[in-house]
Amino acid sequence: MEKELTTISIPSDLYKIIEEKLSESEAASVEEYIVQLLKEKFPLPEEDLSQDEEDKIKERLKALGYMD
Secondary structure (H helix, E strand, O other): OOOOOOOOOOOHHHHHHHHHHHHHOOOOOHHHHHHHHHHHHOOOOOOOOOHHHHHHHHHHHHHOOOOO
């Protein structure tokens, strides 16, 4: 599923600062870095898990010793 994108403008000097910091992050581009920061600040709502998915997660946590 392709996500719809929109464009925002930021000051050029801020863009250059972020560009210089890219080597310190896992982001491949300024855009990716900004998206990562925004997702941390404003988390997207999580999708509800199906009962089957929830059961599989619980089984895995039990196998790892995190649940009884």
